[in-house]
Amino acid sequence: MNNSSVFIISAPSGSGKTTLVERLLQEVPGLHFSVSYTTRAPRGPEQHNREYCFVSREEFREMIAQNRLLEWAEVFGNYYGTATRFLDEARQAGEDLLLDIDVQGAAQVKKVIPDAVSVFILPPSRMELEARLRRRSQDQEDVIQKRLRDATREIQGYGSYDFILVNDDLEQSAERLKAIVTSERLRRSGAQSNESAPLAESCRKENVLSQIQPILASFGGS
Numbered sequence: 156m157n158n159s160s161v162f163i164i165s166a167p168s169g170s171g172k173t174t175l176v177e178r179l180l181q182e183v184p185g186l187h188f189s190v191s192y193t194t195r196a197p198r199g200p201e202q203h204n205r206e207y208c209f210v211s212r213e214e215f216r217e218m219i220a221q222n223r224l225l226e227w228a229e230v231f232g233n234y235y236g237t238a239t240r241f242l243d244e245a246r247q248a249g250e251d252l253l254l255d256i257d258v259q260g261a262a263q264v265k266k267v268i269p270d271a272v273s274v275f276i277l278p279p280s281r282m283e284l285e286a287r288l289r290r291r292s293q294d295q296e297d298v299i300q301k302r303l304r305d306a307t308r309e310i311q312g313y314g315s316y317d318f319i320l321v322n323d324d325l326e327q328s329a330e331r332l333k334a335i336v337t338s339e340r341l342r343r344s345g346a347q348s349n350e351s352a353p354l355a356e357s358c359r360k361e362n363v364l365s366q367i368q369p370i371l372a373s374f375g376g377s
């Protein structure tokens with residue numbers, strides 16, 4: 156079995172990516188989540204092999220040398236990467252692969268797998284992103300300020316994604332993300348009818364460009 160689809164999801168921290176990915180995995184069957192490798196230390200309740208496979212920098216460099224990574228990047232001073240074995244496992248299980256990776260990683264995957272479907276999640280505004288980071292109560296003030304600066308940079312990468320999801324109302328966003336996955340699966344299977352297509356297409360980048368201008372402007376970009 157080698158016709159698994161690859162779905163890539165990226166977002167600035169605090170946009171609601173974890174919340175939406177968890178919903179997607181609960182509600183849509185047949186998605187194999189890739190647990191990334193990282194050299195950063197576990198945070199809070201994070202567990203090895205659940206949120207990440209936590210490895211040393213030496214082990215990570217070894218994985219690069221042995222060509223065991225589909226993509227990798229240095230993010231915030233730490234290495235992060237996707238093991239190629241997750242793609243093999245998804246193919247063997249007849250499932251699609253779901254990647255939660257950054258903008259640099261998404262570009263690398265698109266080079267190797269051009270038909271990978273990429274989704275960029277945007278917060279409704281910089282102000283709302285700041286409010287969510289504070290409400291999550293996970294970070295100190297200096298970390299929140301750093302995340303906001305990083306978000307401003309990461310958001311500039313939205314242009315290379317297929318779909319843009321503005322995570323305003325959570326229920327609506329969860330439905331839209333589900334529709335993107337379902338519609339893409341139906342399209343690839345050659346199905347005659349595709350009820351998810353209109354909702355999915357409403358999130359295609361070309362169709363949201365004017366809607367996202369105020370959001371980009373709130374981060375000081377266009």
Ligand code: ADP
Nearest residue numbers: 168169170171172173174287291322323324325
């Ligand atoms: P990320 O994984 O992108 O860093 P999280 O999923 O941890 O973000 O979400 C950040 C915070 O925002 C959490 O407290 C979450 O409950 C909240 N959140 C997520 N989506 C929404 C939404 N649509 N509206 C309001 N709050 C949200």
Ligand code: 5GP
Nearest residue numbers: 191192227228230235236237255256257260
């Ligand atoms: P965090 O340390 O907050 O969990 O993640 C920091 C960033 O690293 C996020 O933008 C996340 O998407 C990204 N990331 C997580 N895993 C990977 C990976 O395997 N590859 C790449 N390129 N980025 C990753």
